Amino acid sequence: MHDVVIIGAGFSGLEAARRLAPDHDVVVMEARERAGGRVLTHTFANGDETDLGGQWAGPGQDRLYGLIAEMGFITYPLWDEGDHLVRAGRLKRYRGTIPSLSIPVLLDLNRALSRFEAMARQLDPAEPWTHPQAQMWDRITVADFLKRHTFTKRAREMFTIGIGAVFCAEPHELSLLHALFYARSGRSLDALLSVSGGAQQDRVHGGMGGLATAVAASLGDVVRYGEAVQAIGWGKDGVTITTSRQSWRARRVILALPPSQALGIRFDPALPPNRDALWRRMPAGACIKCVAQYARPFWRESGLSGQAVGGDLAVRVTFDNTEQGRSAGLLLGFIEGEEARRWSQVSAETRRDAVLDAFAGFFGDEARSPIDYADKDWTSDAWTRGCYASILGPGVWTTLGQNMRDPIGPIHVAGTETAVQGFGYIEGALEAGARAADEVRAALG
Amino acid sequence: MHDVVIIGAGFSGLEAARRLAPDHDVVVMEARERAGGRVLTHTFANGDETDLGGQWAGPGQDRLYGLIAEMGFITYPLWDEGDHLVRAGRLKRYRGTIPSLSIPVLLDLNRALSRFEAMARQLDPAEPWTHPQAQMWDRITVADFLKRHTFTKRAREMFTIGIGAVFCAEPHELSLLHALFYARSGRSLDALLSVSGGAQQDRVHGGMGGLATAVAASLGDVVRYGEAVQAIGWGKDGVTITTSRQSWRARRVILALPPSQALGIRFDPALPPNRDALWRRMPAGACIKCVAQYARPFWRESGLSGQAVGGDLAVRVTFDNTEQGRSAGLLLGFIEGEEARRWSQVSAETRRDAVLDAFAGFFGDEARSPIDYADKDWTSDAWTRGCYASILGPGVWTTLGQNMRDPIGPIHVAGTETAVQGFGYIEGALEAGARAADEVRAALG
Structure with a gap:
């Protein structure tokens, strides 16, 4: 009989575990063989790293900066010098957050x-x-x-x-x-769209995936990998959690996973209808994150920031994702929404070509010749099924939103989708994990 | 190694089984202890019956009428004589499909x-x-x-x-x-809203639930109850289906359940992202079906049809659900959409009182004194989670709709949500079951 089982070793579950583990018997169950959830760091052939999941920290995200510092990680600003590009018809240069468009x-x-x-x-x-x-x-x-x-x-x-x-x-x-x-x-929307002073301001050496791995490692064998939870029985006496390997008993459970992933767990007794109905109306957005590695950040030589927006090709938003202190240049592009649906169905090569086409459309033909390339289609990832976070369609918040974060008996709910500040961001994952840990601590007395 | 396993003993799965069982080795897995899925017949204390799930047949639903006849069931028209009521401000009488409202x-x-x-x-x-x-x-x-x-x-x-x-x-x-x-x-919308000549025209003696039970019984021990499917492994060699009790091997599988219920099954390998994304965007509507039983259909004595629409109480649509040939009168009311969310959270007594209040608002105080009462909150039913059918929000059909009914390797998809004619109706369930059976027959050669 454990005190608490936490389902999911993303930042939310890890934060809950960090807070409870010192004085409680805690187990974290992770379906994957790695920690991090929607955060994932990729290593290129030459050893350079890049994040293919959540990667940024920005002003106001105090929990995240605190964790970075506590774990001994170091931040550096995303490259934000030079002219940005906008393609609205013709390709144009601009500075600041708002693209250069006609006055009207x-x-x-x-x-x-x-x-x-x-x-x-x-x-x-x-x-x-x-x-x-x-x-x-x-x-x-x-x-x-x-x-x-x-x-x-x-x-x-x-x-x-x-x-x-x-x-x-x-x-x-x-x-x-x-x-x-x-x-x-x-x-604010402006903060979410901005680099310096906004949600895309800072990155960490070693990657956000590296940070998640370090946090998980600091917890020791509390975190168990490759155990997918299939069923949760619950009642006054606690919970019984059945994974692909075994059964676990605990006094409390924290669900620290995307709401739509919780639909893959069979609850007995069934959850209240409005909780279930809410989760069934919280699918995630669609995103493919693409990073091309070049010998050097060649766009900077033309006075470009690497930030571009617009057009009608696969990638419509780019950033200079070059790791500070490395010689290779990294261009980051997002394929989003309906475009992601389309480009998730083609071969890896076809998608790579389409991404490089889009990069070349902004930064010239040199973008067609990377030394390495990586992408991550989050809609194909069975344990996530979309990014960055759940989206809510018309009518959901006002009829079902009150069921977002309240515990159900011994079942507590974390995950960035239950955050007040930073919903959809790592910051929100940390807030939600801390809040769920507080709930469990209070309940266990 | 079976030829085909069918998941779900609603009308769609049963129809697929009926077509394949004569010359194939078929197993139907049903999570519940009964057949029928979203169709369910309730027996009142005095032995009278009423449907608390799908109950109607109407013109154009040739498959359903064919099945009814084949199984030896008999239809009768829903009571459709007398004046209907509309509450739009004041309570008014009218005839026909369109309520009596001001000319503008x-x-x-x-x-x-x-x-x-x-x-x-x-x-x-x-x-x-x-x-x-x-x-x-x-x-x-x-x-x-x-x-x-x-x-x-x-x-x-x-x-x-x-x-x-x-x-x-x-x-x-x-x-x-x-x-x-x-x-x-x-x-047409008019057909879906109409009684005589429309989708609410006919009922069956013994109830639609009785019909489903009879079809299941005719299949013998092909149908296995109380086996909830947890996982489906699939590949070129067929499928492995893991239930709460055991594992089954088959050459093909037919999913004959609501799309959002398929999210509770773990597929290995994971399904293509656009299929998964579609199902995650197909939650069901919310419905509580309520039937009050009275000593006699007293409203007919005032020249009323029992059909009423409007108002701002829990029930805004009613029908005279009296079984032909019985003395007791049945009033049927639907609690729908946002109202169903609200009334699914209260006690059975509170909901009953609210329903009778609404009935009394249309048909007078006599409606407050039924001899029996039954309702079914389909949002609370863990194997259905809403009725009548999946609803699709903005953007889903045009980006993901093409993934609705195509097979994925050895996995075929039935259920009313995959129908061309009669999506959301029993007729559509039958069409989809027949189509999936044809696919399997062709694939098995």
């Missing part, structure tokens, strides 16, 4: 962004359904918002690319309330 | 319905994503359609109640394309 388009885009931010600021991220306009905003999509509040096609396109970059989903898939909540939970 | 509201409602039907007629129900406007219609919700094509609040309210009655969901939850497809798949 810029005014239009700015007005829509300001309106969105003003609405988001009004929400309580702990209870977004309590806002007086919550039901109205939840019954329309971000596409409805854009139809109403933008007047130029280009502004709508740019806003849509921003939404894609943040949610890995299309505007018509997202409840406006969810998008507003998400921005509020991560400070 | 009637014109408005008629125009919106005609427009909807005209759009639906243009779709190919086998491939709704191929229509030239498919993407546009898929990116907006039924709520968007109503905003654009109705001008009076009352018309919007009545249309919304109709949508609730057909989908057990709210207009803002539904892709317009899905609603149009669904109407086309079931002939």
Whole structure:
């Protein structure tokens, strides 16, 4: 009889374990053979590393910076010097967060962004359904918002690319309330879209995957790999957890996995209908993260930052992902939303070619000749099934959102999707893990 | 090594088994201890019966009428005489399909319905994503359609109640394309909303649950109850199916269960991402079906049909569900969509009182004194998790819909959600079961 079993060795489960392990009998069950969940560091043939999952830290993410420091990891800023590129028709250079577009388009885009931010600021991220306009905003999509509040096609396109970059989903898939909540939970849409001063500001040497591995290692044999949980029996006396290998008894369990993954666990007795219905309405966005490695970051020689946005090729958002202190240059591109559905069905070679085509469209033909390449299609990953996080369609938050994080008897719920601050981010995973640990500590007395 | 294992003993799985069993080695695995799936007949204390799941047959549902006749069951029409009631402000009587409303509201409602039907007629129900406007219609919700094509609040309210009655969901939850497809798949929205000449025309003596039980019994020990499938391994050599009790080998498997229930099965290797993503976007609507039994159908004495619509109480759609040839009168009420979320959380007594309140609001105080009462909250049923069928939100059909019914290696997919004609209805379950059986027959050679 353990005190608590934690399901999932992503940052949320690891944080819960870190807090409980010193004075409780804790077991972490991880279906994979590695820690990290939606965080994963890849090693290139030459030994250089790059993150193929969550990778950034930014202002306000105090828990994450705290963990990085505590584990002895070191951050460095994402390369953010030089001109950015935007393809809206022709390819153009710009600086700052907002691309260089025509004056009417810029005014239009700015007005829509300001309106969105003003609405988001009004929400309580702990209870977004309590806002007086919550039901109205939840019954329309971000596409409805854009139809109403933008007047130029280009502004709508740019806003849509921003939404894609943040949610890995299309505007018509997202409840406006969810998008507003998400921005509020991560400070603001501007912060979520920004590099310096925003959510893409800093990276860590050794990768976020390296950080997760280090945290897991610090927990010792508390973490058990390759044990997929199949069933959870629960009641007043605690829980019985059945994995592919054996059964475990515990007084409490913390679900630290994406909500839609919890649908793969058979609960006995069945969970309350509104919890189940919520999880069935929380599929993840679609994302393929692609990194090409070049002999050097050649784009910097033309005064380019490596950040580009727009176009109609597979990749519509790029960053210079070069590791500080390494000679090789890394270009990072995201394939998102409907594009990810399409490019997840082709061969690895076809996808690589399409990504390099898109890179070349921004940075010239030199981008067609990397020395190495890696990508990760998160929709194909059976233990994640999409990234970065769950998306909520119209009507879900206001009818079912109250079931997001409350415990059900001895079952506690963590994972970034249950966070108040940083929903969808590593920061939120840490907050949720800490909160669930507090709940368990209080319950165990 | 069996020829085929069929998962689910609802009408779809049973139909596949009926077609394959004569000349193949077939096993049907059913998690419950009964056949029928989303069809279920309840027996009152006095021995009278009523369906608490799917219950109707109507014109065009030739497969269902054929099965009823073949099994020796007899249909009778739902009681459809007398005045219907509509509560839109005051309670009013009317006849026919369209409630008596003010002239401007009637014109408005008629125009919106005609427009909807005209759009639906243009779709190919086998491939709704191929229509030239498919993407546009898929990116907006039924709520968007109503905003654009109705001008009076009352018309919007009545249309919304109709949508609730057909989908057990709210207009803002539904892709317009899905609603149009669904109407086309079931002939027309008018047919789906109608009693005589429509989808609520006929019932069967002994109940639809009785019919399912009879079909299952005719298959003998082919059907195995209480075996919940946990995992399916698959490859060129067939499938290995692991249940709560044992493992089974077969050359082919047919999944004849709601798509979202398939998420509870662990596939090895994992299913293609777009199939998984589709199923994760197919939660079911929310429905509680409620039947009160009275000494006699007292409402008929006041010239009422027992059919009522509207209001703002728990039940907004009622029918006279009296069994032909019995003296007791049965009133049937549906709690749907957001209301079902609310009323699924209260005690059985509280819900019963709310339902009787709503019945009394339409049919007078006599409705408060039934001799018996039964209801079924389908959102609480762990093997169904909602009714009548899956609903598709914006963007799903056009990006993922092509993955609805194709086999994946030795895995075939049945269930009403894969039907071309009668998606969401028993008719569709039969079509899908027959189609999957044909696929398996062809594959086994």
